[in-house]
Amino acid sequence: MSRLTKGIGVMVALDMPDIESALHICDIIEHATGKFCVKVGRPLEMVGGESTIREICESTRLPVIYDGKIADVPHVATAIARAALGAGAAGVIVHGFCGSDVLRAAMELSMGDVICVVEMSHPGGQEFYGGASEELAKMAGELDVDGVVLPATHPERIRTLSNHLPEHTYIISPGVGAQGGTAGMAIANGAHWEVVGRAITLSDDPLSSAEGHYKACIAAHRNAGVP
Numbered sequence: 001m002s003r004l005t006k007g008i009g010v011m012v013a014l015d016m017p018d019i020e021s022a023l024h025i026c027d028i029i030e031h032a033t034g035k036f037c038v039k040v041g042r043p044l045e046m047v048g049g050e051s052t053i054r055e056i057c058e059s060t061r062l063p064v065i066y067d068g069k070i071a072d073v074p075h076v077a078t079a080i081a082r083a084a085l086g087a088g089a090a091g092v093i094v095h096g097f098c099g100s101d102v103l104r105a106a107m108e109l110s111m112g113d114v115i116c117v118v119e120m121s122h123p124g125g126q127e128f129y130g131g132a133s134e135e136l137a138k139m140a141g142e143l144d145v146d147g148v149v150l151p152a153t154h155p156e157r158i159r160t161l162s163n164h165l166p167e168h169t170y171i172i173s174p175g176v177g178a179q180g181g182t183a184g185m186a187i188a189n190g191a192h193w194e195v196v197g198r199a200i201t202l203s204d205d206p207l208s209s210a211e212g213h214y215k216a217c218i219a220a221h222r223n224a225g226v227p
């Protein structure tokens with residue numbers, strides 16, 4: 001299990017409900033020029049559960065993040081995280097709104113990265129988070145989680161919320177492409193990994209789409225002069 005570094009890079013979201021397509025995309029991304037990792041989402045996990053995560057992890061050299069968006073009481077949350085990390089995932093995504101004991105329990109496993117969802121990218125993500133995401137970011141920073149999720153659809157929120165995080169915490173940012181976020185904008189505002197799913201996986205040419213997104217991230221990082 002190798003942990004995720006700070007990027008700059010593109011995290012390709014694997015949300016297709018079949019392993020063959022997921023492995024095909026992994027193979028393409030492995031040969032892409034740039035820094036990449038992949039994320040196994042629930043639709044893919046539903047195919048075969050833990051053994052699907054294991055198969056992806058064993059078939060690719062790319063770091064694999066399990067996006068279970070775990071939201072449960074600590075003993076159940078840790079059982080899910082343990083299964084995914086035991087199957088070879090480098091990290092797991094855990095909801096912040098369930099509270100610090102859930103995140104702490106996942107971190108105490110010491111089996112891989114814990115990435116806390118602080119604010120979501122979809123339109124409904126703006127309905128309830130409001131000031132709560134400031135508190136979630138503070139909690140994530142105080143717990144010293146490895147990474148956080150902040151929305152590429154609202155790059156200004158990345159800038160604001162990252163003020164509550166230690167310098168070494170990495171920010172992954174979904175919402176690029178299909179959800180309306182512009183490639184590179186999250187990076188320009190302080191993110192380290194842009195999460196891109198359908199804009200790459202459903203593209204006619206996933207390789208050039210992935211490389212194009214990566215180039216946009218690097219250009220944005222260079223132009224913004226962010227650390």
Ligand code: FNU
Nearest residue numbers: 013041120121149174178179196197198
């Ligand atoms: P695409 N994702 C998200 N928003 O989209 N983990 C969040 O706030 C969040 C996520 C994931 O739209 C989503 O589950 F916390 O096709 C999907 O896997 O680019 C990916 O990011 C976005 O996929």
